[in-house]
Amino acid sequence: MAELYDPQFGAASNALFNTALGAYLLAMVGYFFRMAFTKVAEGQTTATRAGRRIGVASTVIASVGVLAHTASIVTRGLAAERVPWANMYEYSSALSLLAVAIGLVVLQRRLGLGHLMGFVLALATTTMAIALMLYTDPGPIVPSLQSYWIRIHVTSAMVASAIFMVAFAATALYLVKDTAERRVAERSGQGFTGSTVGAASVTPGAEVAAGEGAALAEGEAGAAPGAGGDQPDDRLDGDAVEGAGYASPLEQRRVLTAWPFGVVPAAVVGPFTLVVYQAPVAAAVSAFVAAAIGLLSRWSVPHLPDAKTLDTLAYRTIAFGFPIWTFAIIAGAVWAEEAWGRFWGWDPKETGSFFTWVLYAAYLHARSTSGWRGRRAAWIGVVSFAALMVTYYVVNLFVVGLHSYAGV
Amino acid sequence: MTQTAPSREPTRAPERGVALPEVPGPGETARRAWRWLRRMSTAIWLLFALAAASVVATFVPQEPVIPTTVESWRSGIEGPGTEVSAVFDALGLYDVYGSPWFAAIVVLLFVSLTGCLVPRWRAFLRDARRPPPRGRGLTALRQSTTLRTSLPPEEGLAVVEASLARRRYRRRRLAQEETASGLAQVAAERGRWREGGSLLFHASFYLLLVGIVVAQGFGFVGQVNVAEGQAFTDTRISYDVADPGRFFDLEDHAGFAVRLDAFDLAFFEDGTPERFVSEVTVLEDGEEVRVGEAVAVNERLEHAGMNLYQMRFGMAPRVEVRAGDSDLFADQVMLGQGEGNTWTGVAKVSAADPQIALEILLVPDFARDADGEPISAGPAPGDPRLFANLWVGDLGLERPVPATQFDRDGGQRVDAVELGEGESAALLGGALEVAFPELTMWSGFQVAHQPGRAILLAAGVLVLVGLVPSLYAYRRRIWAEARPVEGGSEVTVAGVALQRVEAFDDAYAELVEELADALDAQHPTSGEPGEEERQG
Ligand code: HEM
Numbered sequence: 001m002a003e004l005y006d007p008q009f010g011a012a013s014n015a016l017f018n019t020a021l022g023a024y025l026l027a028m029v030g031y032f033f034r035m036a037f038t039k040v041a042e043g044q045t046t047a048t049r050a051g052r053r054i055g056v057a058s059t060v061i062a063s064v065g066v067l068a069h070t071a072s073i074v075t076r077g078l079a080a081e082r083v084p085w086a087n088m089y090e091y092s093s094a095l096s097l098l099a100v101a102i103g104l105v106v107l108q109r110r111l112g113l114g115h116l117m118g119f120v121l122a123l124a125t126t127t128m129a130i131a132l133m134l135y136t137d138p139g140p141i142v143p144s145l146q147s148y149w150i151r152i153h154v155t156s157a158m159v160a161s162a163i164f165m166v167a168f169a170a171t172a173l174y175l176v177k178d179t180a181e182r183r184v185a186e187r188s189g190q191g192f193t194g195s196t197v198g199a200a201s202v203t204p205g206a207e208v209a210a211g212e213g214a215a216l217a218e219g220e221a222g223a224a225p226g227a228g229g230d231q232p233d234d235r236l237d238g239d240a241v242e243g244a245g246y247a248s249p250l251e252q253r254r255v256l257t258a259w260p261f262g263v264v265p266a267a268v269v270g271p272f273t274l275v276v277y278q279a280p281v282a283a284a285v286s287a288f289v290a291a292a293i294g295l296l297s298r299w300s301v302p303h304l305p306d307a308k309t310l311d312t313l314a315y316r317t318i319a320f321g322f323p324i325w326t327f328a329i330i331a332g333a334v335w336a337e338e339a340w341g342r343f344w345g346w347d348p349k350e351t352g353s354f355f356t357w358v359l360y361a362a363y364l365h366a367r368s369t370s371g372w373r374g375r376r377a378a379w380i381g382v383v384s385f386a387a388l389m390v391t392y393y394v395v396n397l398f399v400v401g402l403h404s405y406a407g408v
Numbered sequence: 409m410t411q412t413a414p415s416r417e418p419t420r421a422p423e424r425g426v427a428l429p430e431v432p433g434p435g436e437t438a439r440r441a442w443r444w445l446r447r448m449s450t451a452i453w454l455l456f457a458l459a460a461a462s463v464v465a466t467f468v469p470q471e472p473v474i475p476t477t478v479e480s481w482r483s484g485i486e487g488p489g490t491e492v493s494a495v496f497d498a499l500g501l502y503d504v505y506g507s508p509w510f511a512a513i514v515v516l517l518f519v520s521l522t523g524c525l526v527p528r529w530r531a532f533l534r535d536a537r538r539p540p541p542r543g544r545g546l547t548a549l550r551q552s553t554t555l556r557t558s559l560p561p562e563e564g565l566a567v568v569e570a571s572l573a574r575r576r577y578r579r580r581r582l583a584q585e586e587t588a589s590g591l592a593q594v595a596a597e598r599g600r601w602r603e604g605g606s607l608l609f610h611a612s613f614y615l616l617l618v619g620i621v622v623a624q625g626f627g628f629v630g631q632v633n634v635a636e637g638q639a640f641t642d643t644r645i646s647y648d649v650a651d652p653g654r655f656f657d658l659e660d661h662a663g664f665a666v667r668l669d670a671f672d673l674a675f676f677e678d679g680t681p682e683r684f685v686s687e688v689t690v691l692e693d694g695e696e697v698r699v700g701e702a703v704a705v706n707e708r709l710e711h712a713g714m715n716l717y718q719m720r721f722g723m724a725p726r727v728e729v730r731a732g733d734s735d736l737f738a739d740q741v742m743l744g745q746g747e748g749n750t751w752t753g754v755a756k757v758s759a760a761d762p763q764i765a766l767e768i769l770l771v772p773d774f775a776r777d778a779d780g781e782p783i784s785a786g787p788a789p790g791d792p793r794l795f796a797n798l799w800v801g802d803l804g805l806e807r808p809v810p811a812t813q814f815d816r817d818g819g820q821r822v823d824a825v826e827l828g829e830g831e832s833a834a835l836l837g838g839a840l841e842v843a844f845p846e847l848t849m850w851s852g853f854q855v856a857h858q859p860g861r862a863i864l865l866a867a868g869v870l871v872l873v874g875l876v877p878s879l880y881a882y883r884r885r886i887w888a889e890a891r892p893v894e895g896g897s898e899v900t901v902a903g904v905a906l907q908r909v910e911a912f913d914d915a916y917a918e919l920v921e922e923l924a925d926a927l928d929a930q931h932p933t934s935g936e937p938g939e940e941e942r943q944g
Contacts, residue, residue: 355462
């Protein structure tokens with residue numbers, strides 16, 4: 001009989017995991033504090049000195065967390081002598097690492113949207129908490145998973161999921177911010193034109209975009225006659241979003257009713273934990289944490305990037321993740337053909353990843369269809385992410401299928 | 409609603425003085441349906457319908473996938489109860505993917521897809537042959553810069569053209585007479601693959617459909633369980649489960665035989681299987697053509713167009729039952745997995761009157777727990793122990809019941825026996841003798857003929873090949889005009905982007921910088937709208 005795993009590496013991996021989790025939580029608090037120490041006026045955000053310091057400290061702590069987390073996953077792989085994302089604990093762990101890394105590198109560094117990091121960390125730590133509840137020792141994997149395809153199929157699914165997770169943060173915050181911008185615009189008496197993106201609809205900047213579309217099509221018949229083919233679909237330019245003329249950015253917070261921000265996340269997360277883990281205490285704690293994060297999202301509204309930026313970010317991340325998810329499904333079909341003798345058997349897991357894919361495809365369509373762009377599309381994005389989570393957690397835990405052997 | 413359809417009768421309603429609702433004629437209805445199907449929001453709703461169907465199929469067990477669970481939902485043992493189950497059945501929810509309404513969604517999607525694609529393809533093919541369009545009013549564009557250079561106009565434009573060539577723009581030179589401004593112009597464009605990729609991506613769904621139809625129609629999937637030392641032949645009747653495609657006939661089976669020579673099994677110490685391998689020999693007309701081939705998970709065996717896959721496995725004790733001198737039963741009994749590493753099954757000894765059956769529990773590695781109850785120390789065979797209950801009576805063995813079942817109500821349990829490997833014992837005071845000479849294994853194979861593999865793979869590749877540029881290629885246009893001035897020329901560069909405008913702004917700035925260097929320009933002056941400040 002083969003040795004199950006190397007216990008020393010296993011213990012090291014767990015310790016590093018806890019270190020990473022601690023670092024992320026600390027950094028998350030730091031990022032939210034940084035927000036508090038940021039002055040917002042007329043669409044301009046300026047960090048105070050304390051805010052900048054806290055920001056740097058949070059970045060350092062989060063980066064240390066990423067290093068510890070990476071080490072945790074590497075040692076886990078060494079302990080089990082295989083790919084370290086073959087069961088739910090490992091997959092969740094690696095998924096959250098990727099989400100944090102993408103947040104730090106792409107959101108914070110490349111796009112300068114560090115204010116979103118608190119929320120990315122919240123999602124990542126939630127995933128890690130789920131990972132802890134599903135913890136198993138670094139055992140071996142069943143023969144059906146002993147294939148190089150696990151690297152291709154599972155890794156690409158995981159990368160896409162991490163991207164979708166970041167996209168979800170942007171999508172949800174877009175909906176919050178957009179609501180705030182709309183309400184402020186309505187109250188300040190500015191005509192609300194009902195265009196797709198709240199901020200753009202109350203500014204003259206929108207016409208610039210329209211004019212340019214015309215210039216592009218100039219001198220030719222039909223640049224791209226497909227439905228909605230010609231709309232600039234992912235503009236991230238600031239001039240369309242010049243502050244909506246609001247009196248005070250803090251007004252954006254005031255116009256949002258507080259209780260749904262606490263109640264809705266708690267009502268989703270609490271019962272989920274209760275059903276999955278049958279532990280009332282864990283359910284209460286997670287409901288409380290969810291409510292706190294929900295309320296934080298309301299609190300942070302004035303500090304968030306404008307709705308248009310968030311919408312664009314959501315679109316670009318989903319558009320980036322989608323081909324990877326597509327690839328993961330195709331790779332899965334090829335693997336299934338090699339291992340089981342059929343490409344596709346409508347096994348619950350296959351079905352789940354399929355409807356997730358279809359929903360994200362619907363999102364991409366909605367994003368380029370007038371009447372759907374903006375809030376409606378964003379809701380599809382939210383539902384798609386919910387589908388992704390259901391596909392992974394609910395289907396794995398509750399529905400029996402061929403994939404079930406992947407186990408907890 | 410305002411256009412009048414030709415097929416409508418215009419006269420009757422006014423005579424009666426009643427305004428009848430306008431009833432569109434069949435032609436008009438068809439046109440409206442077609443228009444509706446071509447709308448993008450229809451496509452989105454159809455995608456929702458597809459997703460909803462899959463959600464249902466994820467949480468309601470599907471008959472083709474797990475028939476046993478469906479059976480227990482139908483009979484109310486599991487699931488929401490028999491009444492709900494009847495509703496599910498009526499709606500086809502136990503076989504969503506085989507239901508007419510699912511087919512309807514798919515058909516509508518493809519009709520809609522066709523409606524979208526035909527005009528888009530036509531336009532794309534028409535535009536693909538067209539050179540980049542000429543620009544007009546360049547200084548009014550958002551990104552517009554005028555550079556002074558000592559080069560004459562033609563050479564200035566050549567410099568621009570070279571830079572654009574490096575950036576893989578398609579270019580076109582326009583002479584003075586051809587432009588609105590009366591100046592020579594370079595018109596350039598890139599990003600056609602955004603639309604082209606999208607079209608390819610959508611079109612590959614037809615290929616996917618063809619692949620699925622071929623795979624389903626001409627394919628075959630069968631399952632068969634064999635005990636060590638036994639063989640099965642590739643004929644329709646020897647499969648336990650056979651699912652041939654509509655066009656896969658009985659004669660399409662090659663008729664070779666596969667013998668399971670040995671089944672190797674290794675476990676990790678926590679009891680999970682580490683590896684299981686079937687060692688097989690392929691025979692054709694009784695001749696061994698391939699000897700000692702391994703079939704394992706992720707390691708199939710291909711023979712005569714059929715693929716052999718390792719699926720399940722289990723224990724198959726050899727059991728013998730004798731009554732006096734006559735052998736009533738001598739076979740390997742394929743057992744199914746029971747609780748806690750045990751294996752259970754039934755040996756149907758005789759369908760005579762009275763019928764006899766042995767209900768078997770096999771413990772692969774015999775031990776006793778704290779309470780003295782027999783348990784298995786592990787999953788691997790160590791000290792195998794066979795427990796058998798002898799049933800006699802009207803057990804329904806003549807009826808086609810599943811191999812592991814018999815009618816307990818019709819008979820009685822009359823005796824029980826416990827045997828180690830190689831032992832035998834007398835039952836019913838010596839009337840019967842039961843022996844357990846040897847523990848062997850059985851292996852379950854999936855045997856599949858899969859045509860259309862290449863088509864499906866090609867479709868998958870095309871999906872990706874189309875998808876990537878459709879999402880990541882960005883359409884941009886750049887124009888340059890050169891106006892002759894004292895001691896050189898003024899080159900005006902302008903551009904617009906349809907996607908990722910902010911990235912274009914950076915790329916444009918880079919281009920202008922490069923051009924300024926190359927043209928040795930003195931004072932780059934920007935056009936007014938480009939100056940607008942960006943806010944981060
Ligand atoms: C078979 C189901 C379909 C799937 C899975 C699907 C999927 C997608 C995806 C993923 C995209 C985004 C990538 C791209 O731009 O190519 C897209 C774009 C598009 N789809 Fe579909 N689609 C389907 C059916 C349709 C139908 C029926 C229509 C027509 C009503 C349609 C029209 C379009 C158009 C016009 C775009 C381009 C949008 C843009 O300019 O960004 N699709 N589709």
